[in-house]
Amino acid sequence: MASRCSARRSTTSSASIAMCNRVGTEGKMQFAGESLVIHPSGKVLVKANDTEQLLICDINLQEVQKIRRNPDYLSLRRPDMYVI
Template identity: 50%
Template sequence: MVHILQAERFYECDYYTPSQDGFHVFETPFGKIGIVICFDRHIPESIRTCALRGANLVIIPTANITDEPLEMFLWEIRAQAMQNQVAIAMCNRVGKESGVTFTGQSVVVDPYGNVISKADDREQLIIADIDLAQSAAARKLRPFLELRRPEWYA
């Protein structure tokens, strides 16, 4: 993780240290795959950085709990997929630990922001076909990344 949250019920500084080398995108036989871990997904630059490095898919292992606004997380993932034209697979744990209930609700979203597959709150395996070539097609249709003007961003 690049960003570490220290807040009520989220004592990540007790367990993690921030990454010293940022976000990574890996070349695989299937395409370029980026990794964004848990809380990092809330920082728009996280998924954006993976997309700018050519990721066709960003995988997000996470641990959402039932006290958090789950609908907002789904919209957050859908919007970031569409804005960065990258497929996103967010896998979330389920069950209880130390008085915390994890929500499940893992989701796979295409580069247009459409939900391809979504789990419920039970332990399960979801399988989804992801066409990684869709990222290039989406970027050609709406070249959001090419049109960026970072010199104007604070």
């Protein structure tokens, strides 16, 4: 669920998102892990599982600039569905 919401946010903001989460337990609280890095296109570049890990990935800044110049999500707009 969190990765889908983060992917949408990454797409609409045309920015990469790095989301981290703890793993293990502390008291009665259990942490799921599953940290991830998302490309501005919404693609998950790297995702951890429920163990302690170090994630490393490259982000092509030229691709990011291309996405920012031509945001794909604007093609999904439905102006006929609302009135301004």
